[in-house]
Amino acid sequence: MKNISIILILSLVLIMVSPLLAQKKNQITITGSTTVLPIAQAAAEAFMDKNSVNISVRGGGSGVGVAALINKTCTIANSSRPMKAKEITTAKSAGVNPTGYAVANDGITMVVHKTNTVKNLTIKQIKDIYTGKISNWNQVGGPNMPIVIVSRDVASGTFEVFNEKVLGGAKVIDSAMMLASNNACATTVGDTPGAIAYIGLGYVTDKTKIVTVENVMPTVATIKSGEYKIARKLYMYTNGKATGDVARFLNFIFSDKGQKLVEDQGFISVK
Amino acid sequence: MNTYKEKLFKALTYTASLFVIIFLFGIIYSIFREGLPILKVVKLQDFIFGSAWYPTHEIPEFGIWTLIIGSVYVTLGALVVALPLGLGSAVYISEVASPRMREIAKPIIELLAAIPSVIYGLFGMAFLAPAVRQWFNLPTGLNVFTSSIILGIMVIPIIASMSEDALSTVPKALRESSLALGATKWETIVRVVVPAAKRGIIGSTLIGFGRAIGETMVVLMVAGGSAKIPSSIFHSTRPMTSAIAAEMGETVVGDLHYQSLFAIAIVLFLITFATNIFTEIVFLKRSAR
Numbered sequence: 130m131k132n133i134s135i136i137l138i139l140s141l142v143l144i145m146v147s148p149l150l151a152q153k154k155n156q157i158t159i160t161g162s163t164t165v166l167p168i169a170q171a172a173a174e175a176f177m178d179k180n181s182v183n184i185s186v187r188g189g190g191s192g193v194g195v196a197a198l199i200n201k202t203c204t205i206a207n208s209s210r211p212m213k214a215k216e217i218t219t220a221k222s223a224g225v226n227p228t229g230y231a232v233a234n235d236g237i238t239m240v241v242h243k244t245n246t247v248k249n250l251t252i253k254q255i256k257d258i259y260t261g262k263i264s265n266w267n268q269v270g271g272p273n274m275p276i277v278i279v280s281r282d283v284a285s286g287t288f289e290v291f292n293e294k295v296l297g298g299a300k301v302i303d304s305a306m307m308l309a310s311n312n313a314c315a316t317t318v319g320d321t322p323g324a325i326a327y328i329g330l331g332y333v334t335d336k337t338k339i340v341t342v343e344n345v346m347p348t349v350a351t352i353k354s355g356e357y358k359i360a361r362k363l364y365m366y367t368n369g370k371a372t373g374d375v376a377r378f379l380n381f382i383f384s385d386k387g388q389k390l391v392e393d394q395g396f397i398s399v400k
Numbered sequence: 401m402n403t404y405k406e407k408l409f410k411a412l413t414y415t416a417s418l419f420v421i422i423f424l425f426g427i428i429y430s431i432f433r434e435g436l437p438i439l440k441v442v443k444l445q446d447f448i449f450g451s452a453w454y455p456t457h458e459i460p461e462f463g464i465w466t467l468i469i470g471s472v473y474v475t476l477g478a479l480v481v482a483l484p485l486g487l488g489s490a491v492y493i494s495e496v497a498s499p500r501m502r503e504i505a506k507p508i509i510e511l512l513a514a515i516p517s518v519i520y521g522l523f524g525m526a527f528l529a530p531a532v533r534q535w536f537n538l539p540t541g542l543n544v545f546t547s548s549i550i551l552g553i554m555v556i557p558i559i560a561s562m563s564e565d566a567l568s569t570v571p572k573a574l575r576e577s578s579l580a581l582g583a584t585k586w587e588t589i590v591r592v593v594v595p596a597a598k599r600g601i602i603g604s605t606l607i608g609f610g611r612a613i614g615e616t617m618v619v620l621m622v623a624g625g626s627a628k629i630p631s632s633i634f635h636s637t638r639p640m641t642s643a644i645a646a647e648m649g650e651t652v653v654g655d656l657h658y659q660s661l662f663a664i665a666i667v668l669f670l671i672t673f674a675t676n677i678f679t680e681i682v683f684l685k686r687s688a689r
Contacts, residue, residue, distance in 0.1 A: 163649075190649025199653075216652055277539045282625070283456045284647035284657065298458050303466070306542060306636050307625035309646040313525070320530045323539050 155374055157184045161194020161207030162286055163310070164329060165363045167394040168233055169207055172382050175390060182374045191286045198366055199223050204375055206366040209235070209286030226369045231362040232382050234397040236330045236347040237290055239359070240315070240337040242322045247271035249341045252358060255295050258325060261302030266323065278305035279314050279326035287311065290361040291327050327359070331395020349397050363396065431669060435662030438462065442656075447663065453627040453638075455647065455657040462660045466627050468667065470637035471613050473630060474623060477548025478555050478612040483605060485552070486559030487594075490601075493560070494567035495589050506564065513557035521621035524550040529622060538634050542624035545633045550618050555608040562607065566600020567593060603683030610675045614668065616641035640668050 159169045166188045173184035189197075194206035199220045212220075212227055220227050239255060241247060247269055250258075257263040258276055267273045280301050281288040292298065308314050314326040319336030330347055333339060339347065342358060351357040371379050381387045388398035438447065442462050450463020493505050528549065529541030536545075570593050578588040594601070624636020625646070644661050651658040 188649075192651045192653065193649055196653040213652060215655065219654070275539050282646040283454070284649070284651055289456075292456075300454055300457060303452070303628035304626050304635070306540065307627065307638060307646070309620055309625070309642070313621065316525065317540070317542065321533065321540050 155182045157182060157205065157375060157378060158197075158203040159184065159186045159205040159207060159365075160189055160197040160203040161187075161205075162191040162209040162363070163188040164209040164235065164286055165207035165232070165365070167331075168363070168382075168391055168396060169205075169365070171390045171394055172378070172387055175386070176378055176381050180374070180377070182378070184378070190284075192284070195220075195227075195366065198227060198368060199225050201225065201368070204367065205378075208364045208366060209361065210289050211362075211364065212366065227366045228368070228370055229364045229366050230371075230379055230383075231399055232365050232379075233363045233388075233391045234352050234399055235361050235363055236352040236357055236397065237287060237294075237327050237359040237361065238330050238333055238347050239325065239327055239340040239342055240318050240333060241325050241340055242318055243336055243338045244322055245271060245338060247340060249344055251343055252295055255342070256297070256299060259296060259301050259305065260299050261304070274323045277321050277324040278302065279317050279321075279324050280305045280307050281311075281314060281327070282307050282309055287327070287329065291359065294359045294361075295327075329395070330397070349392075352397050362399070428669070431662050431665045435659055435664075435666045438656060438659040438663045442660070447660075448667070451629065453643070455660055460656060462656070462663075464640065464643075464660075464664055464667065466629050467638055467640045467643050467664065469629050470623070470627075471639035471641065471668070473544050473633075473637060474547045474551055474619060474639055475609055475612040477544055477633065478551035479605060479609060481549055481552025482555035482559050482608055482612075486556045486604075486608070487563055487601065489556070489560040490563035490567055491589060491594070494564045495585075495593060506561070509560045510557050512553065513561075517554065517615060517617040518621075520550050520554055521618045524618060524622035536634060540624060540636060542622055543634050543636045544623070544630050547619050547623040547637075548633070550622055551612045551615055554615065554618065555612050558608045558611055559601075559604045562604030563597070563601045566597035566604070569600070570596045599683045603679050606675055606679040606683065610672045610679075613639075613675075614641060614672050616645050620645050640664050644668075 159173065166186065169186045173186050176182065177184055191208040191210055194203065194208055195212055195216050197203040198206035199216070206227075211229065217227060239250060245266065247266060250269060254263065254269050258269075259278060259280065263269060264276055265273060266276055278301070281291070283301070306317070308317060311328045311332040314328050315332045315334050315337055318324040318326045319334055345351050345357045347357045352360045365379065365382075367375055382391070383399075388400055391398050447462055447464060448468070449465050450461065451465045452461040452463045453466055454461045489505070489509055493502050493509075497505060524546055525542070529546050531541070532538070532543070532546045533541035574592055574596055575588055578592040579585070583591065619639045620642040623639060623642060625638045625642060626636045627638045627643075628635070630637045644664055647657070648661050651661065
C-alpha cells in the first residue's frame with residue numbers, strides 16, 4: 130500500500146517536471162498580435178519541418194506580446210504597431226533591449242456591404258463618417274440609408290493604425306459598434322446593408338465590397354509604394370539582435386519562401 | 401494502518417478546500433491590486449458615473465457608466481426572457497408532467513446549461529442577429545434585444561432547475577389541502593405552490609442575474625459594442641465584460657487603461673459577489689435545506 134502511494138507521488142512529480150526538462154531543447158516562444166499570428170503560425174510550421182526547433186505560437190494581442198518580451202516569457206513578440214515609447218522605457222529598465230523586424234505590410238481596407246453603390250471615399254469623408262458628421266450614405270453619393278459604423282475595439286492594433294492614418298486623434302462617435310476581431314467586422318458588414326468597416330486586406334470576403342480610398346485601390350503594388358494611404362507594417366520584436374535559431378527563423382521569414390507565406394496569408398511582402 | 405489512512409484522507413480534503421480559499425483570495429487580491437491605483441488619477445465618482453469611455457484617446461476618459469448600464473440592460477432583458485420560460489418549465493416539470501415525462505424533460509432543459517457560451521454567441525451572431533435585423537427592419541441586429549434573448553436562453557436552465565427544486569420541496573399536504581378545499585389544479589399551483597416556493601424562485605432568479613451579468617463571450621459577439629447608453633432595445637451596447645475581454649489583450653501592461661479594466665473587473669466582482677451573498681443569506685438558507 131505504502132509503496133504504491135510513493136510510486137504514485139514520484140510519477141506525479143516526474144510528470145510535472147518533464148515539460149520543464151523538454152523545453153530546454155531549442156524552444157522558441159512567439160506571443161502577441163492576432164494580426165501577425167497567421168504569419169507566425171505558417172512560418173513556424175514550415176520552419177519546423179526542416180529544423181529541429183520547437184516553436185510555439187500564441188496570440189493575445191500586441192500589448193500582451195510586448196509585455197511577454199519585457200517579462201522574458203517569450204522569445205519573439207508579434208506586434209501590429211511599432212512599440213510605444215513608454216513600452217521601450219519599461220523594457221530598457223527591465224534590462225531588455227527590444228529590436229524590431231518589419232516582416233510584412235498590411236493594408237487596412239475600407240469595406241461596405243456588397244449592395245452598396247458607393248465606390249470611393251476620401252480620407253476626409255471616412256473621418257467625417259467615423260466622427261458622426263456624415264450619417265447617411267446619400268451624403269457621399271450613395272443610397273438614402275443610415276450609415277452603420279463598425280469599428281474595431283479602441284485597444285486593437287488595427288484601430289491604432291486607423292486612428293493615426295484617418296482619424297488623426299479625433300474621437301469615434303460613441304454610437305459606433307466596437308467589435309473584437311477582423312472576422313467579426315467582416316461578418317457584420319456582410320450581413321448589414323448600411324455598414325462600413327475597416328479590416329485587414331486578408332479578411333475581405335465576397336459578401337463585402339472594397340471601397341477605394343482617394344481613388345486608390347488597396348493592392349499589393351499601391352500598398353508597397355505607399356500610394357494607398359491606410360497601410361502599416363507588422364513587426365516581430367526580439368530582445369537584442371536575434372541570434373542562433375531565432376535569427377535563422379527570422380531569416381527564413383525574410384527569404385522568398387517566407388515572404389511567399391506572408392502573401393498566402395493575405396498580407397503583402399516587405400520586399 | 402487505518403488511522404494513518406484516515407489522517408491522510410482528512411489532510412488531503414483539508415488541503416483541497418484550503419487551496420480553493422487561497423485561489424479565491426488570490427484572485428480578489430490581484431484584481432484590487434491592479435485596479436485600485438486608477439483612483440489616484442481618476443475620481444471614483446467620475447469613474448463610476450462618467451459617461452465617456454475613450455481609454456486610448458490622447459486625453460483619455462475613463463467613465464464606465466455606459467458600460468454598467470449596458471450590463472444591466474442586457475441582464476434585465478435576459479431575465480425578462482428567462483423568467484417566464486424557466487418558471488413555466490419548472491411548474492410543468494414539477495406539477496403537471498407525468499413522472500416519465502419529468503425524467504425526460506428535466507435533463508433536456510439542463511442540457512441547455514452544458515452548451516459552451518461561444519456556441520450561443522456564434523448562433524446569435526450568424527443566425528439570430530441577421531434575422532432580428534430583417535424582422536424589425538433595423539440597421540443592425542447586434543443589439544440589446546438580440547443579446548437579451550441569447551443570454552435569456554442561457555439563464556433558463558438555472559431558473560428552471562432551481563425553481564423546480566424549490567417547487568418539489570413544497571409539502572404534499574399543502575397541495576392536498578388546497579385541492580380538498582375545492583381549488584382546481586391551476587388555482588393550487590398559482591395560489592399555493594408557487595407562493596410557497598417563492599424564496600427559492602427569487603433566489604434562482606438572482607443566481608440567473610449573476611450568471612447573465614458575468615457572461616462575456618455572448619455579449620462580446622452579439623451586443624455590438626457601442627459605448628453609449630442605448631436609447632432603445634434595438635441599439636447596440638457595450639457591457640462591462642465585453643469591454644474587459646476586448647481591450648485587455650492590447651493594452652500596455654501597467655498603464656492607466658490596463659488599470660481601468662481591472663477597476664471594471666472590481667465593479668463587476670462586487671456586483672456579482674453582493675448578489676450571491678444576498679441570495680445565499682436571504683433566499684437560499686443552506687442550513688435550512
